Amino acid sequence: MRDSIFFQLILINFFSNFKKHLVTILFSTLLLFLLTATLFISDSIQFMLKSELNAQSDFVAKRVLGGDFVPMPKSYFEKIQNTIGISEANCRVIGRYFFDKSYWALIIGIDPLEPQSQKILEKILDKKSAKALLTQKVMLIGKGVQEYLQKHYFQNFYSFFTLKGKIIKVKVLKMLQGFGLNNIILMPKNLAREILGLLPNQCSDVAFNVPNKKEWNNITNKIEGYYFDIMLFNKDELLKAYSDVFNFKGGFFLSLYLSSFLAFILFLYTQYSFISSFEKRQIAIYRLLGWSIKRVLWLKLLEIVLIIFISFTLAFVLAYFFVFSLNAPILKLIFLGSDNLKIFSSFYPYIDFSTLFSIFLLFSLGFFTATILPLWRAAISEAKEVL
Amino acid sequence: MNKILLNQKVIIYLSIETLLLLLATIAFFIAFKIVKNWDINSFTPNQFTLERENYLFITLVQMLLFFSIFDTIYFIYVIDKLHLFIPGAMCAAGVINANSFGVPLLLLKLFFIFLLLLWQNINILDLREKTFPYTKIKASFFIIIFLALIAIIYFDINYFFHLKTNLPVSCCSTLYGQLEGQNPLPFNLDTKLLLILFYLLFIVVFGALIGEVAFLILLATPLFLYIAYYSVTYFFGTYIYELPTHKCPFCMFQKEYYYIGYLIWGSLFLGTFFALIWAIDALLFKIWQKKLKLIAQISLFLFVIICSSYVAFYYFKNGVFL
Amino acid sequence: MIDIQNLTKKVQPNQTILDNISFRVKKGELVIVKGVSGSGKTTLLSILATLDKPTSGKVLINNQAVHKLPDLHLSLFRAQHIGFVAQHFNLIEHLSVYDNLLIAKGALTNSIKEAKSDITKALKQANILHKKDAIVKNLSGGEKQRTAIARALVNCADILLFDEPTAALDSKNSQTFLELLQNLHKMQKTIIVATHDPIFDTLKAKTFIMQDGKLYE
Numbered sequence: 001m002r003d004s005i006f007f008q009l010i011l012i013n014f015f016s017n018f019k020k021h022l023v024t025i026l027f028s029t030l031l032l033f034l035l036t037a038t039l040f041i042s043d044s045i046q047f048m049l050k051s052e053l054n055a056q057s058d059f060v061a062k063r064v065l066g067g068d069f070v071p072m073p074k075s076y077f078e079k080i081q082n083t084i085g086i087s088e089a090n091c092r093v094i095g096r097y098f099f100d101k102s103y104w105a106l107i108i109g110i111d112p113l114e115p116q117s118q119k120i121l122e123k124i125l126d127k128k129s130a131k132a133l134l135t136q137k138v139m140l141i142g143k144g145v146q147e148y149l150q151k152h153y154f155q156n157f158y159s160f161f162t163l164k165g166k167i168i169k170v171k172v173l174k175m176l177q178g179f180g181l182n183n184i185i186l187m188p189k190n191l192a193r194e195i196l197g198l199l200p201n202q203c204s205d206v207a208f209n210v211p212n213k214k215e216w217n218n219i220t221n222k223i224e225g226y227y228f229d230i231m232l233f234n235k236d237e238l239l240k241a242y243s244d245v246f247n248f249k250g251g252f253f254l255s256l257y258l259s260s261f262l263a264f265i266l267f268l269y270t271q272y273s274f275i276s277s278f279e280k281r282q283i284a285i286y287r288l289l290g291w292s293i294k295r296v297l298w299l300k301l302l303e304i305v306l307i308i309f310i311s312f313t314l315a316f317v318l319a320y321f322f323v324f325s326l327n328a329p330i331l332k333l334i335f336l337g338s339d340n341l342k343i344f345s346s347f348y349p350y351i352d353f354s355t356l357f358s359i360f361l362l363f364s365l366g367f368f369t370a371t372i373l374p375l376w377r378a379a380i381s382e383a384k385e386v387l
Numbered sequence: 388m389n390k391i392l393l394n395q396k397v398i399i400y401l402s403i404e405t406l407l408l409l410l411a412t413i414a415f416f417i418a419f420k421i422v423k424n425w426d427i428n429s430f431t432p433n434q435f436t437l438e439r440e441n442y443l444f445i446t447l448v449q450m451l452l453f454f455s456i457f458d459t460i461y462f463i464y465v466i467d468k469l470h471l472f473i474p475g476a477m478c479a480a481g482v483i484n485a486n487s488f489g490v491p492l493l494l495l496k497l498f499f500i501f502l503l504l505l506w507q508n509i510n511i512l513d514l515r516e517k518t519f520p521y522t523k524i525k526a527s528f529f530i531i532i533f534l535a536l537i538a539i540i541y542f543d544i545n546y547f548f549h550l551k552t553n554l555p556v557s558c559c560s561t562l563y564g565q566l567e568g569q570n571p572l573p574f575n576l577d578t579k580l581l582l583i584l585f586y587l588l589f590i591v592v593f594g595a596l597i598g599e600v601a602f603l604i605l606l607a608t609p610l611f612l613y614i615a616y617y618s619v620t621y622f623f624g625t626y627i628y629e630l631p632t633h634k635c636p637f638c639m640f641q642k643e644y645y646y647i648g649y650l651i652w653g654s655l656f657l658g659t660f661f662a663l664i665w666a667i668d669a670l671l672f673k674i675w676q677k678k679l680k681l682i683a684q685i686s687l688f689l690f691v692i693i694c695s696s697y698v699a700f701y702y703f704k705n706g707v708f709l
Numbered sequence: 710m711i712d713i714q715n716l717t718k719k720v721q722p723n724q725t726i727l728d729n730i731s732f733r734v735k736k737g738e739l740v741i742v743k744g745v746s747g748s749g750k751t752t753l754l755s756i757l758a759t760l761d762k763p764t765s766g767k768v769l770i771n772n773q774a775v776h777k778l779p780d781l782h783l784s785l786f787r788a789q790h791i792g793f794v795a796q797h798f799n800l801i802e803h804l805s806v807y808d809n810l811l812i813a814k815g816a817l818t819n820s821i822k823e824a825k826s827d828i829t830k831a832l833k834q835a836n837i838l839h840k841k842d843a844i845v846k847n848l849s850g851g852e853k854q855r856t857a858i859a860r861a862l863v864n865c866a867d868i869l870l871f872d873e874p875t876a877a878l879d880s881k882n883s884q885t886f887l888e889l890l891q892n893l894h895k896m897q898k899t900i901i902v903a904t905h906d907p908i909f910d911t912l913k914a915k916t917f918i919m920q921d922g923k924l925y926e
Binding site for chain 2 (some may be wrong): 364
């Protein structure tokens with residue numbers, strides 16, 4: 001690079017026509033920034049969802065009545081638990097608690113003595129909190145819940161209203177860290193039952209694992225055969241459903257984006273079609289000194305490569321900072337509904353390089369398509385015209 | 388609306404194809420003019436204009452070649468990723484076989500790159516001479532290439548518009564597995580004969596390259612490509628996956644196998660394409676290009692070494708063959 | 710060696726600038742083409758510099774029929790054999806002397822290492838090495854001319870063409886130019902100067918006179 005005359009001349013030409021290029025770089029950086037930032041967001045969300053789903057149990061069985069999910073008798077759980085091939089079956093107590101109309105948190109009841117089907121719960125439960133959960137009325141809360149409590153002047157407790165009108169005071173044991181836990185309350189199972197209004201012999205649903213993936217179909221058929229009011233959901237289905245949503249949203253955004261990209265191409269075309277007499281003179285001097293049309297054209301194209309490279313780097317750095325440091329204000333609303341917003345407090349810095357590569361491919365191809373004709377027209381400037 | 392068409396990767400891919408078509412269309416118009424009016428001995432302003440347009444034409448086609456290579460790699464990557472959205476598909480094999488347009492599309496895209504490489508080769512020979520003797524041939528040849536691109540676009544549109552997210556497809560084990568003792572290999576070969584043929588043809592092609600026997604290369608290389616495809620799919624692949632029943636040319640593009648598929652198939656196509664172009668040069672233009680030959684030899688050698696070492700490593704690790 | 714046969718140049722069908730010109734210049738010869746402005750000197754020079762193509766006739770330079778070459782090969786030929794110093798020098802004003810020479814070198818090679826020694830040598834020959842890093846804009850007329858000459862020499866061209874070299878110079882600078890020209894002549898360069906300045910009458914050189922598109926010896 002340092003020894004290349006070509007490279008040296010590209011830099012010289014770049015700074016000679018700096019004003020013209022600056023406009024281009026500003027526009028393309030802005031455009032690329034927008035696209036890169038959205039892709040960072042959607043990649044990051046998909047990654048977080050995926051890792052969260054991986055930490056979930058393989059199956060959840062829910063009971064349906066009147067087209068809605070309803071609590072399930074414990075006998076269902078016992079039957080499922082005794083099916084061969086199933087492990088870590090858990091009679092879950094889980095449900096939304098509405099603090100007021102606009103804010104709710106997900107209460108998850110846990111029993112530290114039971115095997116946990118959700119791997120993430122095992123990680124959270126250290127000895128101290130396990131002991132506390134067994135003996136006291138305590139809860140572990142996510143960051144979002146804590147913020148709500150502080151806003152409403154609850155220091156380290158909250159008084160829950162049960163459905164029967166009773167008030168239960170629960171102490172905050174500690175805060176939960178990690179993504180996906182923003183809006184969650186963990187508390188002893190029986191306490192959760194009381195607050196959510198479940199009977200002692202009821203579960204919200206049953207979660208379980210089936211370690212042998214080849215048996216998944218079998219088990220599904222078997223359990224759905226036990227009871228006709230049961231519906232089974234597995235991890236893969238959830239994953240596909242989530243992917244579909246983000247695939248759709250990302251694609252929709254991209255389609256909109258492409259129309260502005262088209263406008264950008266037209267802008268580039270006109271921008272580079274205008275060749276100043278200053279530029280024309282420069283090229284004519286190159287031609288006079290024995291630069292062929294082909295060589296001049298390549299020099300000009302490499303100048304474009306430099307511009308693409310600068311815009312791309314700038315956009316990448318800006319988007320990274322915007323999404324992962326500033327937490328993508330405004331832009332994240334496109335992807336996250338208010339419900340999802342509560343689950344994720346911040347974006348996990350995950351980058352899918354293949355997406356970056358594909359943007360780079362599309363963008364540079366568009367750039368070249370827009371500029372090749374004007375550049376060629378500049379390159380054929382005749383030397384004799386400036387003599 | 389078809390859900391696949393809202394996939395980000397598909398949108399990007401189709402946009403790239405559109406831009407490539409745009410570039411090629413400009414080049415096509417110039418090529419058409421060159422075929423009609425090119426006369427290097429003429430001194431008319433028309434010829435001077437045409438000569439200038441010729442440089443644009445060359446640059447356009449070179450750009451087309453450059454981006455087509457990345458576009459084809461990207462295409463394979465896209466269909467590999469699409470298996471998440473298509474029920475039943477475990478890798479690109481299921482996705483590409485989801486309708487009858489997929490396989491011809493992929494083959495056409497590979498052939499397209501071969502044509503562009505051949506074009507670029509003629510271009511180099513042409514520009515070397517002071518009289519530009521092959522410009523007309525080059526331009527006529529590009530018209531054929533342009534038609535191939537039109538065909539690709541036709542298949543592209545049909546393939547993605549007919550890709551259904553609700554119809555289950557087969558996975559690679561059903562597509563490439565031996566069902567009920569059926570032999571999927573050509574000429575009723577068994578694995579042993581296939582391998583003998585594979586190494587024999589490699590030696591023939593490699594030897595012909597060293598001995599510069601052009602017509603032999605022209606004959607043996609396509610055959611080697613054909614046999615190599617079956618050898619990788621039905622024999623070497625099983626060692627990559629370390630599973631005797633896993634026969635698939637596409638799964639090796641996945642992360643689990645360290646994306647080795649790109650290297651294996653890339654080196655095979657690069658090697659065979661360059662060997663063929665070298666032979667065409669030698670027969671048609673009487674030009675023997677050392678660089679081309681060297682690239683072909685290195686790529687083919689690399690291809691055979693990678694494939695064979697998978698088998699060798701497996702044997703050293705486990706003491707048995709699959 | 711330059712061999713021109715029946716050279717004609719028309720701009721429009723009825724406007725002839727060069728009319729059936731034939732002449733020869735041997736290697737190492739110094740040739741002065743005289744004539745009033747508008748007589749076609751510049752057109753003749755730009756055809757010799759391979760920047761323009763004739764309407765008819767042959768242009769042979771170093772036994773190469775340059776009028777037939779396509780741009781790709783013609784440009785290469787121009788870079789290798791022809792140094793052209795135009796009346797207004799055609800330098801890129803906002804760049805340094807060194808960068809201007811680097812552009813000329815870039816037509817043939819891509820290695821800066823290789824270019825550096827040639828650039829220094831050419832600057833020395835043209836007596837402008839001390840201004841190597843100066844911006845062309847800030848140079849005097851004479852210095853600009855010497856920069857243009859250095860640029861013409863940097864690729865070791867064997868044919869040097871000068872178009873009205875003394876038009877922009879005062880008498881002192883013109884005299885310096887004449888000395889430089891004689892030095893170049895001693896280096897066995899083929900030199901053609903198009904001018905109407907009588908100062909060149911003092912030189913010992915082959916002289917042509919150009920009038921209304923025709924050339925007289």
